[in-house]
Amino acid sequence: MNTPASASLGRPIDRWFASYSGDHRNHTNQxxxxxxxxxxxxxxxxxxxxxxxxxxxxxxxxxAALAMFGAWMFYYRASRPLGFGMLASFVLMGFLTRWLADTYGFTTLLYLAIAVFVIAWIGQFIGHKIEGRKPSFLTDLTYLLIGPAWVLAKLYRKLGWTY
Known part of the structure; x- marks a missing residue:
C-alpha cells in the first residue's frame, strides 16, 4: 500500500488512495x-x-474556473493539505492556460488541449496494459478526481509532507 504507515484508513481519502494504489502497483504504470x-x-x-x-x-x-472550484472543494474536504496543493496546481494550470489562449489564440489552445488529452489517455491505457488491470475510473467515476490527488500525495510523501 502506498499510504504512510501512520495514516489511518478511517479517512475517506486514505481509503480512496488504498483502492487506487491497488490498481497501480507496477512502477512503469505509476x-x-x-x-x-x-x-x-x-x-x-x-x-x-x-x-x-x-x-x-x-x-x-x-x-474552467467553475470546474476547478468544484474539484477544489472535493479535494479540500478530503484533505486540507491536498486541497491547498491542488489549489496551487489549479492556479498554475489556469495561468498557463490563459497565457496560451492570450498568446496563441483559442483555436491553437483547443487543438493543443485535444492533442494532449488524446496522447495522455493513450499513455494511461498503455500503463494499464502493462499493469494488467483496468483503469480505476471504470469501476467508479470518482477515481477521475482521485488520480490527480494521488499523484500529488506521491509528491507530498517524497517531500516528507503529510496530507
Whole structure:
C-alpha cells in the first residue's frame, strides 16, 4: 500500500488512495500516471477554457474556473493539505492556460488541449496494459478526481509532507 504507515484508513481519502494504489502497483504504470494524469487534468481545464461564454456575463475561462472550484472543494474536504496543493496546481494550470489562449489564440489552445488529452489517455491505457488491470475510473467515476490527488500525495510523501 502506498499510504504512510501512520495514516489511518478511517479517512475517506486514505481509503480512496488504498483502492487506487491497488490498481497501480507496477512502477512503469505509476510513472506513466505521474506524467499523464496532470497532463489530462490540464487538458480538461484547457478544453473547458475554450467553451464559449456569454460575453456580458462571464470572462473567458469561466467554465474552467467553475470546474476547478468544484474539484477544489472535493479535494479540500478530503484533505486540507491536498486541497491547498491542488489549489496551487489549479492556479498554475489556469495561468498557463490563459497565457496560451492570450498568446496563441483559442483555436491553437483547443487543438493543443485535444492533442494532449488524446496522447495522455493513450499513455494511461498503455500503463494499464502493462499493469494488467483496468483503469480505476471504470469501476467508479470518482477515481477521475482521485488520480490527480494521488499523484500529488506521491509528491507530498517524497517531500516528507503529510496530507
Amino acid at each position: 510513472l506513466i500516471h505521474v506524467v499523464c494524469v496532470p497532463a489530462i487534468l490540464w487538458s480538461v481545464i484547457a478544453l473547458l477554457w475554450c467553451v464559449p461564454v456569454p460575453a456580458n456575463l462571464f470572462v473567458p475561462g469561466a467554465w
